[in-house]
Amino acid sequence: MSQDTVPWWRYPAYALGVFGSEKSFRNNPLLGNPRLNQLGLHRERVRLAAAMTDYRRRFLGLSVSAEERAAFERDGFVIRENALPRDIFERIRDFLKNEPLHAREMRQGQTVTRMIPINPGVLAKTPEIAHFSREPSITNLIRYVGGFGGDPIYFVQTIIAEPSIRKIDPQTALHADTFHSSSKAWLFLEDVGPDDGPFVFVPGSHKLTDKRLGWEYRQSLSAVGDKRSHHAAGSFRIMPENLSELGDFTPRKVVVPANTLVVADTYAFHSRAVSDRRTLRVELHAYHRANPFAPLPFSILPLFPGLRDRRLDLFLSHADRQARRTGKPPVWSDVGACTAYSEAHI
Structure with a gap:
């Protein structure tokens, strides 16, 4: 976005974005300003966000076991096998296969992602799914890994890889989601093998070292003009061969049996593995991101009864209205009712 074309009255909103979770160098002319980034704007946002996250984690970690805290500190992710009682897990899986x-x-290229919000309607049909979306030990772990209080957003996610379509999935490039810690969680409903398009993670890359901070600074100087749209939007990409510049890092495929929970800090470098054959993977998924500069490890969301399980529906409705207003197709297409295991519709 050229600063010459931005009305002056928009700059207060852009300035507020600097003090929040806004990340796009292309959409916010302050974040993308080369002179401000030469002076260290992005670098100091990264540094301050990491410091505030460490502060909040001191309190959030009190609700997480010592073993899982140690695993996160070492790797940047936590793996918990047999996450749900077997009978509950099987009832959830059977429900999602048939309802x-x-x-x-x-x-995105050769990959279709399906999302089914875990909202009051779904919870009424299958109360067992609340063992994922409302289980304190799961929620507390997601909060700790992300470094935020409050409640994550929960949904059923299906990943369908169609390698016969010769288009690149941008999520198969190693990347960090944004400039600060945030968390995602996957409870896999089927075994995930090395050829099933598994989650790829770079253990240890969640830590803000001097080398990583320098790398962040260098990316910020040219991100606004980068041809990679996700990179310009603040989700920095890195080539595997460049990881050695930042430390002794090796990407790892996260291969796990069904009923395994994985919770990861997506400030670490990660990706989706390329699938050489058609694959379909279903998981219970959670996403947790908030203002990285918030000083307190809790949220005001509980003050609004009934909002917790409706936030994703409200977001999608807002996105639909925006799409109608601008005439652009929505990012998430409404495909009607289908099972989590059905074929792709788009």
């Missing part, structure tokens, strides 16, 4: 639910889909 059509309202779904959205998004295509």
Whole structure:
């Protein structure tokens, strides 16, 4: 975005974005300003966000076991096998295989992602799924890894890889989601093998070292003009061969049996593995990101009864209105009712 074309009255909103979770160098002319980044704007946002996250984790870690805290400190992710009682897990999986639910889909190259919000309607049909979305030991771990209080957003996620479509999935490039810690969680409903397009993670790359901070600074100087749209939007990409510049890092495929929970800090470098064959993976998924500069390890969300399980539906409705207003297709296409295991619709 050229600063010459931005109305002056928008700058107060852009300035507020600097003090929040806004990350796009292309959409916010202050974040993308080369002179400000030469002076260290992005670098200091990264540094301050990491310091505030460490502060909040001191309190959030009190609700997480010592073993899982140690695993996170070492690797940047936590793996918990047999996450749900076996009978509950099997009832959830059977329900999702057979019950059509309202779904959205998004295509990125050869990959389709399906999203089914875990909202009051889904919880009424299958109360067992609350063992994932409302289980304190799971929620507390997601909060700790992300470094935020409050409640994550929960949904059923299906990943369908179609390698016959010769288009690149941008999520198969190693990247960090944003400039600060945030967390994602996957409870896999089927075994995930090395050829099933598994999650790829770079253990230890969640830590803000001097080398990583220098790398962040260098990226910030040219990100606004980068041809990679995700990179310019603040989700920095890195080539595997460049990892050695930042430390002794080796990407790892996260291969796990069904009923395994994985919770990861997505400031670490990660990706989706490229699939050489058609694959379909279903998981219970959670996403947790908030203002990285918030000083307190809790949220005001509990003050609004009934909002917790409706936030994703509200977001999607807002996105639909925006799409109609601008005439652009929505990122998440409404595909009606289908099961989590059905074929892709887009």
